Amino acid sequence: MKALKGKVTRSLPSGAYIQACDNSGAKVLRIFSVKGAKTTRGRIPRAGIGDMVLASVKKGKLEMRKTVVFAVIVRQKKEYRRADGTRIKFEDNAAVVLKDEKGNPKGTIFKGPIAKEVTERWPAVAKVASIVV
Numbered sequence: 001m002k003a004l005k006g007k008v009t010r011s012l013p014s015g016a017y018i019q020a021c022d023n024s025g026a027k028v029l030r031i032f033s034v035k036g037a038k039t040t041r042g043r044i045p046r047a048g049i050g051d052m053v054l055a056s057v058k059k060g061k062l063e064m065r066k067t068v069v070f071a072v073i074v075r076q077k078k079e080y081r082r083a084d085g086t087r088i089k090f091e092d093n094a095a096v097v098l099k100d101e102k103g104n105p106k107g108t109i110f111k112g113p114i115a116k117e118v119t120e121r122w123p124a125v126a127k128v129a130s131i132v133v
Contacts, residue, residue, distance in 0.1 A: 002121050010048035011078035012093060017058065021074060021094040022107025025061035029071055029095055032056060047073050049080060050121045052103075055095070071095040072103070072122055074114045088115070088133070096125055 012018065012031060020026040033054040037045035047053050055071045057064045074096050079089035090113070097106045103122045110125075113133040119126035126132070 008048040008050065008080045008117065009078050010046035010051070011076050012047045012053075012073060013044045014046070015044075016047075016093070018055075018073070018093045018095050020057075020060070020071070020097055021111045022096050022105060023109045024097040024106040025064040026057040026059075026069065026097050028057070028059040029055035029069070029097070030058050031071075035070075048078075049073055049076055049115045050117045052098075052101075053095070069106075070098040070101055072098060072118060072125060074110070074118050074125070075112065082117075090115075090133075 014031055016031050018029050020029055031053045034045040034047045035052040039045050051073050053071050055069055057067050075090035075092060075094040077093055079087045081087050099106045104124045105128055110129055113131040114129045116132055119129055119132050
């Protein structure tokens with residue numbers, strides 16, 4: 001996992017519900033932990049583009065429901081700044097479900113665009129992505 005080049009605004013707090021944008025069987029995820037988040041005592045950890053989160057599956061196939069999965073945030077509504085000065089935002093908040101902690105995606109098809117920062121940080125996700133913005 002590499003560092004991000006831009007200044008990503010972290011806009012998804014613990015407890016946020018997000019859509020799963022792959023064909024892993026999960027539809028809606030609830031973030032309950034952000035891997036590697038360092039905050040002030042008492043502050044709720046937040047996730048942004050390219051962050052790995054621990055999430056529970058709230059809606060989806062029966063075998064996926066009520067399970068804990070690793071996921072990577074691939075889109076967020078809140079705009080963030082790239083290293084070249086441009087700002088980018090997406091229509092929705094979305095994540096990709098992972099098989100393991102190393103970053104291998106569980107699904108084989110991703111719906112919608114995926115941020116360029118995610119493909120730089122997670123090469124296994126970049127292999128499956130069809131649209132990169």
